[in-house]
Amino acid sequence: MIFVLLTLVFILLATYILSTVSKPKNFPPGPSWYPFIGCSAIVQNVSQKYGSQWKGLSQLAKEHSTQVLGLKLGSELVVVVYGEKNLRQVFTGLEFEGRPNSFFIRLRCLGKRLGITFTDGAIWKEHRHFTVKHLRNVGFGKTAMEKEIQIELLNILQYIKNNTKSLSPKKVLAAAVLNVLWKYVAGERIEEDRLMFLLDLLNARSKAFSMAGGWLNLYPWSRFIFPKLSGYSLIVKMNEQISEIIDEAIKKHKSKAVEGNDFMYYFLDEINEHKSTFTEEQLKTVCLDLLIAGSQTTSNVLEFAFLTVLRNKLIQQKVFDEINEVLGDDMPCWSDTSRLIYTYAFLLEVQRYYTIVPLAGPRRALDVTSIDGYSIPKNTTILMAVGDLHFDPELWDFPHEFKPERFIDEAGALKNSEHMYPFGLGRRRCPGDSLAKSFIFIIFVGVMQKYKVECSNGIIPSGEPVIGLISGPKDYTADFIPRN
Ligand code: HEM
Incomplete structure (x- = not known):
């Protein structure tokens, strides 16, 4: 009897193990799968070897000579797509509009699957539409926003004036973009010490998520055994701290202590009318989505831009000469992009070179579908390799060279930017691109107009990016020398 039972258990176990390592029919090529872990160990190894998950996966795609890489990470089917045609298909296809629903992602959204960035279906549609509409209602993306950015430019210039030597651009840039964003979300600037605390928190949080990404994402149960080592305790604590900051703003709005009109007031009106998906938790997560998606992304582009002119005097001189000739002392505005061709081409090149x-x-396939002739099972997680596209030799001459001129045609007009996808495409395209683009342009031009950027203490900072969930430069400082 025991023998029969043991045999049965053995057969069941063997069948289960076999099912976890056998790939679905016509699944995209990729490394072999092992019981329980899939190919996680292989992906972790290549990521370590090549310096980031993005580069490691790119190497695997090359080894398997494929534009659609098939993986299994833990128990999750993951596909990474390469090439413009495949990227466009995933960015715009309705069947790819989902977001994965993992423990890790719920943790990122303060514990529940709420907000915009990591929801899908009816709640995503309703809240993305509501957020975009009401942010616009209070001026986001309109000419008024340009004024707010110009105010931040004056604050940044004042800050630089008082700190010209060995200045670290990181915090001052991230603080400025958060201030503009928060003005539309919560109607006011964030107090200085609160702002610095929030920035430290967002920074530490994204580092913790990058680190914890491996373990917690693959093996969520690891939080019960190693709550500290897995990064879980730290993330939970930071979630609480960030919640408190947003809660405080909500409380102020409930007692009408904030003047004027803003996104939070519109949202609270919906809560008061008992609209079913409008809750305080949802409001909090939408705010968190905007803070996370908006601050570091935008300020990292600017940090890369200042780093590049610091490392390349010739480019810096060309940028300054153009700004000086076209604008003189005038305050920059978004419409100057059509006159500052070289400067705008430079900023496009920064966004290509340092994607x-x-x-x-991540996206989630909402149904069984196919990409480039391969079958994609329902609920597969899909990643789009925008970074590789921005270095595709079919689209870019000498892609590893930094060349703003690639965006300027013989007649001196801008060209080629249609192959750039820094903000994605389709219905899930970045809703903050208008803020990001104007902010990057106005702040960069405004600072370059007044200051020469040089290295501190004769040390040229590294141009190698640090690539986690997003890409950023290594911490650096610069001297800002006033121009007469
Ligand atoms: C240079 C700066 C930025 C870059 C490079 C960037 C990039 C992106 C990309 C590529 C996506 C699309 C992801 C996908 O297709 O699945 C996205 C989505 C998103 N971005 Fe941005 N973004 C930037 C700035 C901002 C700002 C300033 C905001 C704040 C308003 C913002 C808010 C969002 C949100 C809420 C989403 C999720 C949209 C959705 O899932 O429907 N981003 N961003």
Whole structure:
């Protein structure tokens, strides 16, 4: 009897193990799968070897000579797509509009699957539409926003004036973009010490998520055994701290202590009318989505831009000469992009060369579908290798060279930017691109107009990016020398 039982258990176990290592029919090529872990160990190894998950996966795709890489990470089917045609298909296809629903993602959204960035279906549609509409209602993306950015430019210039030597651009840039964003979300600037605390928190949080990404994502149960080591305790604590900051703003709005009109007031009106998906938890998560998606991404582009002119005097001189000739002392505005061709081409090249989101997504296949002739099972997670597209030799001459001129045609007009996807595409395209683009342009031009950027203490900072969930430069400082 025991023998029969043991045999049965053995057969069941063997069948289960076999099922976890056998790939679905016509699944995209990729490394072999092992019981329980899939190919996680292989992906972790290549990521370590090549310096980031993005580069490691790119190497695997090359080894398997494929534009659609098939993986299994833990128990999750994951597909990474390469090439413009495949990226466009995933960015815009309705069947790819989902977001994965993992423990890790719920943790990122303060514990529940709420907000915009990591929801899908009816709640995503309703809240993305509501957020975009009401942010616009209070001026986001309109000419008024340009004024707010110009105010931040004056604050940044004042800050630089008082700190010209060995200045670290990181915090001052991130603080400025958060201030503009928060003005539309919560109607006011964030107090200085609160702002610095929030920035430290967002920074530490994204580092913790990058680190914890491996273990917690693959093996959520690891939080019960190693709550500290897995990064779980730290993330939970930071979630609480960030919640408190947003809660405080909600409380102020409930007692009408904030003047004027803003996104939070519109949202609270919906809560008061008992609209079913409008809750305080949802409001909190939407705010968190905007803070996370908006601050570091935008400020990292600017940090890369200042780092590049610091490392390349010739480019810096060309940028300054153009700004000086076209604007003189005038305050920059978005419409100057059509006159500052070289400067705008330079900023496009920064966004190509240092792609801030090199692996966009994650998306979730809402149905069984196909990409490039391969079958994609329902619920597969899909990542889009935007970083590789921005270095595709079919689209870019000498892609590893930094060349703003690639965006300027013989007649001196801008060209080629249609192959750039820094903000994605389709219905899940970044809703903050208008703020990001104007902010990057106005702040960069405004600072370059007044200051020469040089290295501190004769040390040229590294141009190698640090690539986690997003890409950023290594911490650096610069001297800002006033121009007369
Ligand atoms: C240079 C700066 C930025 C870059 C490179 C960037 C990039 C992206 C990309 C590539 C996506 C699309 C992901 C996908 O297709 O699945 C996205 C989505 C998103 N971005 Fe941005 N973004 C930037 C700035 C901002 C700002 C300033 C905001 C704040 C308003 C913002 C808010 C969002 C949100 C809420 C989503 C999720 C949209 C959805 O899932 O429907 N981003 N961003």
